[in-house]
Amino acid sequence: MQNEKKCNFCGKEAEYDGKTKFGPWAYMCKICFMKNGIGLGLGRGQKLKKEGKEND
Template structure:
């Protein structure tokens, strides 16, 4: 499916590490609901607040431990 190859290990929104939230060990590279919808690297918590979904044109979900793409 693919693997996250980016350098950043922090959420673009809260600036925290791509930490687990509510036992969710994943992060999303995706479109946000902020303003005109810029893309961001989001921890699970910020994705639940600002994410617009997964799939083509929306975002991809990655396992925070293995960095493997798991959805989208």
């Protein structure tokens, strides 16, 4: 099993782990990250690794 993360807001597959505009960090899917995240970068958020294409 992968350790699949779920979006803390809507329960879908999370794509980001980041700080929300509310303060605490959360796992977020893309949509919730756009709505609730404060961006990517050090101290803000990161994209979760997904198996497959995206290697970085």
